[in-house]
Amino acid sequence: MSKEKLKFAFYWAASCGGCEIAVLDINEKILDVVAIADIVFWPVAIDIKYKDVEAMPDKSIDVCFFNGAIRTEEQEHLAKLLRKKSKVLVAFGSCAHQGGIPGLANVANKKEVFERAYLQSPSTNNPNSVTPKTSFKVPEGELKLPEFFDTVKTLDQTVDVDYYLPGCPPPSAQVAKVVEAIAKNELPPKGSVLAPEKSVCDECPRKKEDKKISKIYRVYEITPDPERCLLEQGIICMGPATRGGCEAQCISANMPCTGCGGPCPNEVEQGAAMISALSSILGVGGERDLDYDAEKMIGQVKDPLGTFYKYSLPASFLRRRRIKK
Amino acid sequence: MTEEFEPKIVGFLCNWCSYAGADLAGVSRIQYPPNLRIIRVMCSGRVDPAFILEAFRSGADGVLIAGCHPGDCHYIAGNYKAQRRGILLKKLLEQFGVEPQRLKIEFVSASEGAKFAAVVKEMVETIKKLGPSPLKVQMEGLTYASG
Secondary structure, eight states: OOOOOEEEEEEESBSOSHHHHHHHTTTTHHHHHHHHEEEEEOTTTSOOOHHHHHHSOTTOEEEEEEESBEEEHHHHHHHHHHHHHEEEEEEEHHHHHHOTGGGGGGGSOHHHHHIIIIIISTTOOOTTOOOOOSEEEETTEEEEOOOEEEEEEOGGGTSOOSEEEOSSSOOHHHHHHHHHHHHTTOOOSTTOBSSOSSBHHHHOOSBOOOOOBSOOBOGGGOOOOTTBOTGGGTBOOOGGGSBOOSTTHHHHTTOOOOOTTOSOTTOSOHHHHHHHHHHHHBTTTOTTSTTOOHHHHHHTOOOHHHHHTTTTTTTSSSOSOOOOO | OOOOOOOOEEEEEETTTHHHHHHHHHHTTOOOOTTEEEEEESOGGGOOHHHHHHHHHTTOSEEEEEEOOTTOOTTSSHHHHHHHHHHHHHHHHHHTTOOGGGEEEEEOOTTOHHHHHHHHHHHHHHHHHHOSOHHHHHHHTOOSSOO
8 A cells, every 4th residue: 555645845935045055965865755756845946836835725735944034024924824733843953942043143233234235235336225115006016025124033932842953054964864763754743853962062173172262263374183172172062062963064164163053961051051061161171370460352353243143142131233213 | 219239239249258258247346237148159160151141131229249369279279260250251242232330340358248248348338329220121121122
């Protein structure tokens, strides 16, 4: 007896499109996906309209892979709609999981974002100061655009999420594993993060000797020893505070981890974990030196928010910068 | 109603120095404002930055971390770590739009009851001037609709 095929859906909200590529990056395994599942909705690849999704019966989609953060009315609507239509909703990639790069917009609000994007940026020529409006009257009728929110939210701050697949984008091996687990009906308990229970450091092949630094370097300032831990060489690497599953890809390419995997298991706040880790090794052992100056030592960290919350600002405890009224 | 703003301050005091200092302030009957909620920890180095952020998220108007004087830490270097974390957190808070003065790192020994009282007094005054934490207002109104 042939089993009925599963129904998959993919959607993109506030994201770059990299997650769609990550799906295809599983290469020939995509044929296994098609063998077990029909793709019923995937704006990047197939022409299905929103009204077609609305017409689907509730819980008719087996698994929906949702990438991107929520920053507009349209994305919020689709998140709610797909939640209703799906049995399992997976937050796919850093943006849906923790807010991701679009989440960094939480240092500003709608007004500041629009001013920057449509008025101030050096390549913009906008003499009439035109910015997007939610509605505009033309002779043919009224045109509408979805509202743009002040605050970027993660998917689980918008709707109930069953699983999280971290990464920017999620590593293809991880995606393949998840698809396999779905096919075999072996998914872990609801709410699980579908990544290994270890940190990036755990997967990192570099030699770790003595965690003690006194000077911080930006990536372009030094040529790091390719064998040794980057953090020990003074480059801020988010490895200790980031969940693995990526096989330390970036570090193997001589670039520090920037934290796309989200917080480690049992860690609630990625930025706080990294502040703790970095402060524990920066200047350690030199505190009794006459010229030790804690302010100066820490002053080397130029942008704590952008460094420690690069992918997790909306999911952080403080979520966003305070908006001055 | 013109009630004066009474800030809520969370204080993490280390067991060996600052908590004893606070105790001394008490037994010496030194008066200081009652705005501080004290949490005793074994070492200021035990205070996870997440605790501090959580305190602010939960509506604290200020957070005080007090530990042993440099060189005096019961666990050798916990206070240095707390100090560095504190400085880094202050920078972070500023980026979040929260006044960095709301977080204070102090060294108070077991014999400095008077200093402890003075530190609390000064901190309460600073925060009264700043007013309620902006996060309190923000967290309650975290819907994105307005603004």
